Amino acid sequence: MSNENDLAIETHSLTRRFKKVVAVDSLDLAIRRGEIFGLVGPDGAGKTTTIRLLCAIMSPSDGSATVAGFDVVKDAEEIKKRIGYMAQRFNLYGDLSVMENLNFFADIFAVGGEVRRDRIAQLLAFARLTEFKDRRAAQLSGGMQKKLALACTLIHEPEILFLDEPTTGVDPVSRREFWDILSDLHLRGVTLFISTPYMDEAERCSRVGLMFEGDMIVCDTPEQVKDLISGELIELRPDDLRRARDMVADLDGVLEIQTYGDLLHVFVDSAERRMSTLEDQLESEGIGVSGLRQTRPRMEEAFISLIRKRIAEGRTNNPVSSESN
């Protein structure tokens, strides 16, 4: 029982099928209270569906899930009292003011009196929206709208907060502010379940799950995920990216190549041994090289590598990003 109580979210073979696709395929998850769980994956991986299933606004086709100890099918309403959910799209009343939006959600959640006044003041300060409280939500900037949406989902102090790509389309400064707020919530013990397409955000999570075509490919701490990548990473900036890529692919000890803008990321068995040959080979072909260095693989490289591996294993029928670069 105590073990069960430690889990904020637990799923067993959670599956959701639509007409033609399996959006979420036999998902097994166990998320402890107080975690920041990051769900990453390309578009169409099933992230939003997973969150909707967990928020009990979509019914699973198969399997089961409990959120805050309640079953998503049988006790949907109990779950809704305990969670906050911020959908991907702008989800406030644009023609109502900041204050009216907050008041409306406070009304619906029956947060009244002193508590409401204090909490709204606190949330406004928290989201730095106090001076905009009479402005119509539609007239706020994208970042402010997201913060207001977050404030509205926090009005009833949920135990678990689901955020579906909360920072998509938000400028970097607002994004940082937003994450400061999330860190604050984390410190207060709120469980955070966040889907994001941004790998730097994934790095901030206590655990991340990589979803691809409805499957959870990997689910671990960011460090562990990065360790999954085989080999060491050499980064370089060649003059002729395309030729360099084709050439490097044939070299000994090269495990995988990813392009990253102008940069070439080369995974090799040993950076120490391969770095100089790599440079020599390219120069001899007349390709100039700058910025050659060994670097730590980031989440991004790890995920691309993992997804490619999955595609290479042929366990997919939808080659989403086999040659994404």
Add this chain to the structure above:
Amino acid sequence: MWRRIANVIVKDFQQFLRDKVLLVFVVVGPTAQLLMMGQATASETQHLATAIVDQDRTSDSRALIVALDNLETLDVTHYLDSAEQIDNLLDRGEVSVAVVIPSGFAATLASPPDRATVQVLVDGSSLLAGYAALGAAQGAIASVGGEVTLERTQPAIMSSPAARPLELLPTARFNPELSHSYYLLPSQLSLIVLIVTLLVSSVGIVRERETGTLEQLMVTPLRRIELIVAKATLPTLVALVDFLAMLAITVWAFGLPIRGSLALLLFVTLVFIVAQQTWGLVISAVSATQQQAVMLIFMMGILSVAFSGYLVAVENMPVVMQWASAFFPIRYYLSMLRAIMLKGASFVHIRTQLSALVLLGAASMVVSVRNFQKRLD
């Protein structure tokens, strides 16, 4: 429960009052439409140019001409010597009506067993004007001649004044002036209520879906039934207020009577609005965007015009269409509206229609409420 419903209603009102476009649509649109329609139909059937062929030339025949000229519907513009000239004038559209008073008119009037016959020719290509002229002429002829038989011939297009004279005296009850506004304005009124109800109700839901707030509401303790009740309140009130305003216009500006009970009229309207809302729910359920919803409402409006008995009496439709019309609340509503306003029908007279409307409303409500889930799938 009621508190949460009230919260949503208050919020909906705030939004509604700030939605200028919707406000204009709901307030200005119907008012302008009704005023224009009322004006147009009134003027179309007023001061119709009339030609007179007086072959009798007696004081009685002159009295009849004066009576005809005094009608608001008719203006005597031509005095002709022979009936042959009529066709020409009608063909050229210079007159819409021609009245032939045969010689011996006064004499037959004076000897009761005989029946005086007056021939009225109307331009049948303008149906409304034709009916109005016929109706008006009958009144005048009846008042002058007492027992006068109106000889109604085929419209002028057939142009054979000698065609078999029909010995009939049509009398329009409930609408003695055969005023087209009497017929048209209640229909328009019912359509306005229909469109306003559908628009406000489905836009209210679809907009929340479009902006994602519906999804947000799904993760609140707000129950499904609370959401439906709350979402139905604003459209009901708006449609009812609109109805009252439009009713006031038809009564005060165009002189339509409310011969039956106003309370009954309001009750029937309320039932209609609620029944119609279930269609609003259906439209909201299948529309992803407000644009789609508006298109469906437009389609619904057209179908409703067809099935309401506005243009064609339901009884005259093909059987299949009659069945289909059974699913459109306006069919029952419009006939009740006309009955109460124009005939002074009481509850007893309309109970069949009312039961049908209630039944239809209840059935479709069950279906649409069950389909309106607090889930996305």
